[in-house]
Amino acid sequence: MRNVMIHHRVFFCCTKPLSILPSLSPPHLHLSYSAAAAAASSPNRAIHCMANDSPLSQPLTGGDGSVSVPPPSPASSAIDFLSLCSRLKTTPRAGWGKRDVKNPESIADHMYRMGLMALISSDIPGVNTDTCIKMAIVHDIAEAEEIAELWREYEANASPEAKVVKDFDKLELILQALEYEQEQGKDLEEFFESTAGKFQTDIGKAWALEIASRRRKQQ
Template sequence: MQVPAEASATTGSAASTAANGTEPLQQQWTPELAIPKSILSLPAPLSFFRILRFLKTQRRTGWLDKGIQHGNAESISDHMYRMAVMSMLAPPEDNLDSRKCAMIALVHDLAEAVVGDLTPSDPVGADEKHRRERETMNYLADLIRPLNPDAASQLYTLYLEYEEMSTPEARFVKDLDKFEFLLQTVEYEMDVLEGKEDKKVELADFFKARSKIKHPLVKQWLGQLEDERKNVVGL
């Protein structure tokens, strides 16, 4: 898991000493504990913008766990940006709001700037992961609410919409999330063939995610990707 370099409690709980000095107390994770103090002391929106930087510097954990070189591993913002551009191709015949799709794509992993890119292999369980992400989104919305209440409300609403898959736009973006992940998988497989990554890197098991893609247009794109993978990678 990649976390802000200055943060001390992004994973696990912060430990403190009990009053009798014998038993450690576990302090529940909060965004304020995870965000560096140097940023907490800044006024909004500068503090908000500085937090967003972590999306640019944190590498996606799944690639690092598989052996992709740190310098080649995509950042969280890399992933969200390509998804947002893909969202512009939302089919108008489905009455999807492409602008809304793009905005969902840009906020769906926003909490990872503070929480980190947690995976099932992390000791933090799924329920705790979702709690941290929701608290972070509440914190970020509250941070900018005095400056722009509409933007704050939209930030949290779009995130929640994606988490709950409550609208056609959210479900479309969820498929884009899986497709972008598979697209990046194939690109890394090509890097392995070209000697840009270690030949021991094995990503084929990631392609199990293809069965989760439901939207006809995204499934069409997936078919093109699978054809390319077969022709170039041989899988």
């Protein structure tokens, strides 16, 4: 998202695919989490977790003094990843806070409703619903081989699914803006202006018109 759209991504660097999505292969992921790095991260900055040693595995020292790191188990890798993802549940989307919105949604809140948008729009010709759902869930995370590929596809706007999910990203934004206006009496016109005319798909345009219509009725 650009302009005033709220953008906050969490990046995970991996050595091999992680079995988070159904079609991914078993995990062989080494993750390192730095408390110092986490403390230095602000709500407006992405969190960078570099591929390294599993935090649940300790180096083993051999008789010759050499150090070896045992590979983490699939379960260990999965739980490491999911623990890092917990930040998505508690990190508010930065743009709302800048506009004094109280109790703003988290990154996970945003991605969840985008996933529901993809789920209920399953009849779009030429669009793979499963891909849309996956892309909606991971569009704010760059991780693993398949997820990274979906993220690159989303960023490049390179497929029908990417165009649909790009529209869902903007739709969720203006729907949330409308709800904050209703609940808190805010004027969030800038979000509607920044997305106007930028919807690429029929469903995006139709849903945007519906949201705009409901907003006009409340004014």
